[in-house]
Amino acid sequence: MKVLVIGSGGREHAVIRKLKENKAIDKIICAPGNGGISADAECRNVKATDLEGMLELALKEKVDFCVVTPDDPLAMGMTDLLEENGIPCFGPVKKAAVIEASKAFSKELMKKYNIPTAAYEIFDDPQKALAYIEEKNSYPAVIKADGLALGKGVLIAEDHEAAVKAVRELMVDKAFGASGNKVVIEEFMTGPEVSVLAFTDGNVIYPMISSMDHKRANDNDEGLNTGGMGTIAPSPFYTKETAEICMKTIFVPTMEAMNKEGRTFRGCLYFGLMLTPDGPKVVEYNCRFGDPETQVVLPLLKTDLFDIMRAVHDGKLADIDIEWSDLSAACVIEASGGYPESYQKGYEIYGLDENGQKDGVIVYHAGTKKENGKYYTNGGRVLGITALGETLGEALDRSYAAVKEIGFENMHYRTDIGRKLREIK
Numbered sequence: 001m002k003v004l005v006i007g008s009g010g011r012e013h014a015v016i017r018k019l020k021e022n023k024a025i026d027k028i029i030c031a032p033g034n035g036g037i038s039a040d041a042e043c044r045n046v047k048a049t050d051l052e053g054m055l056e057l058a059l060k061e062k063v064d065f066c067v068v069t070p071d072d073p074l075a076m077g078m079t080d081l082l083e084e085n086g087i088p089c090f091g092p093v094k095k096a097a098v099i100e101a102s103k104a105f106s107k108e109l110m111k112k113y114n115i116p117t118a119a120y121e122i123f124d125d126p127q128k129a130l131a132y133i134e135e136k137n138s139y140p141a142v143i144k145a146d147g148l149a150l151g152k153g154v155l156i157a158e159d160h161e162a163a164v165k166a167v168r169e170l171m172v173d174k175a176f177g178a179s180g181n182k183v184v185i186e187e188f189m190t191g192p193e194v195s196v197l198a199f200t201d202g203n204v205i206y207p208m209i210s211s212m213d214h215k216r217a218n219d220n221d222e223g224l225n226t227g228g229m230g231t232i233a234p235s236p237f238y239t240k241e242t243a244e245i246c247m248k249t250i251f252v253p254t255m256e257a258m259n260k261e262g263r264t265f266r267g268c269l270y271f272g273l274m275l276t277p278d279g280p281k282v283v284e285y286n287c288r289f290g291d292p293e294t295q296v297v298l299p300l301l302k303t304d305l306f307d308i309m310r311a312v313h314d315g316k317l318a319d320i321d322i323e324w325s326d327l328s329a330a331c332v333i334e335a336s337g338g339y340p341e342s343y344q345k346g347y348e349i350y351g352l353d354e355n356g357q358k359d360g361v362i363v364y365h366a367g368t369k370k371e372n373g374k375y376y377t378n379g380g381r382v383l384g385i386t387a388l389g390e391t392l393g394e395a396l397d398r399s400y401a402a403v404k405e406i407g408f409e410n411m412h413y414r415t416d417i418g419r420k421l422r423e424i425k
Ligand code: AMP
Pocket: 118, 142, 144, 151, 152, 154, 186, 187, 188, 189, 190, 193, 215, 272, 283, 284
């Protein structure tokens, strides 16, 4: 079996390391991959968004299965194109990926099918958006670009002035391009946030172990929103009771809603939830594995990932029993100083062995390149250091101990990943 994994981040590295456990897979190709991934897969220089180039690579290599991991190629129809050419894929088709690619679509879906989420309005005219904000006069106001924006298109305005600035930035200055042609303005919710990724083939939906991301750049949740600075799993806030409520009011209804809309979702559906005083509500859907949630969730998966992915593709997920470890996991992201804004690349990374790893932890490479046997920084998020433990505290201590020994010039990381959670049972 030859498998092609599309993408180049820590999440793709986590998928590849898990797929490597399957004995039937002889070769994993990753496009484009990165320096650290090249120790676990053959990397090919085709961009994740190059649909034709990827099809050509898949056909030339005669791959038996393809995992389409990032949001952009999914939203562009990579799965559709590969499947039309006879290559089975894990990852939703374009018309199902819209659940992430358009926030306006996902909000309307939730309204139509009574799935709990923040109250909202959608605007394509900045004047009308501003008039609505003035009329509501309720802060913080949450203003979101409709389209994909690398997890950065959500602005939370504390007062009127900030709200005006946010609307201008998204809709007039187009800080995120066409993603801001439409905006969603919604009610501000409070409560702990939990990420739940779920495997679904449209017939059944199996939630994975819960996790929690830390999206802000700095300690104490200060600074700009990033792609994610660290994760823990499972989330102590996500009790069995909450899980049952989510299954009944959110997970199954979402799967069924997509079926009814003729947009059956097959792949990994990501639920970004907030556990509000009125119960769990959806903050966002993603049509893919989360990054860096995957870096704490997949190491806890006991069942073979490739078997699950093929069952999802074949619509036979109900035949599989998915088992999870009862350990905890923590992942601390080492980023380039300056991220998520501008940063320097090309610093040598110390503390890694020749495979880009370190004993006792799993080092997921996000933005690295390898030259003459050495690893160098090559992106905003550089490494994700994952450790497991009997308790969350133990996992965090192990991860932070390794963070002290692996690094590079101008490195930035959060020192408080999971800190507030480690004492919660
Ligand atoms: P999203 O990209 O939609 O997940 O939003 C990014 C982050 O903004 C979320 O993880 C939340 O921390 C925050 N956020 C989004 N929507 C809301 C909301 N309605 N109320 C409060 N915080 C929100």
